[in-house]
Amino acid sequence: MIWVGDFQLLSVFPVIAFLIGFIVLLSIGHFTLYHIRLVLFNMTTLEYEELYKSTERVVSNRWRVVHAKYDRGYVGNFQQVFGEEWYNWFIPTLVDGDGTFYNVVAEG
Numbered sequence: 710m711i712w713v714g715d716f717q718l719l720s721v722f723p724v725i726a727f728l729i730g731f732i733v734l735l736s737i738g739h740f741t742l743y744h745i746r747l748v749l750f751n752m753t754t755l756e757y758e759e760l761y762k763s764t765e766r767v768v769s770n771r772w773r774v775v776h777a778k779y780d781r782g783y784v785g786n787f788q789q790v791f792g793e794e795w796y797n798w799f800i801p802t803l804v805d806g807d808g809t810f811y812n813v814v815a816e817g
Contacts (some may be wrong), residue, residue, distance in 0.1 A: 751779055751786040778813040 747757060760772045781789060789811075791798045 748790050749783045749786055751776070751781065751789070779811060781814060 747754065752760070756772065756776070760769055763769060780786065792802055
């Protein structure tokens with residue numbers, strides 16, 4: 710054992726490891742929750758920044774009108790990104806759209 714005076718140095722390493730792990734958990738957890746929110750609301754990062762960081766009312770109103778035709782609800786948005794079968798969520802597969810054009814919600 711390594712002793713520095715009356716202090717055992719090896720007892721500090723688990724505390725340091727815990728603190729580093731906790732900081733990483735908070736960072737990655739925030740990142741994950743942010744992107745889950747983007748998926749559920751069917752937004753890109755740029756759309757999110759435009760909607761929530763803009764101080765102009767015209768921008769947020771325009772975004773809500775244009776975005777309405779692509780919003781399928783939470784479950785539909787999630788399935789549009791990950792696919793309908795849960796067992797394919799971790800396997801890269803084709804989903805609706807070709808990356809440029811996507812199906813829109815029927816107006817009515």
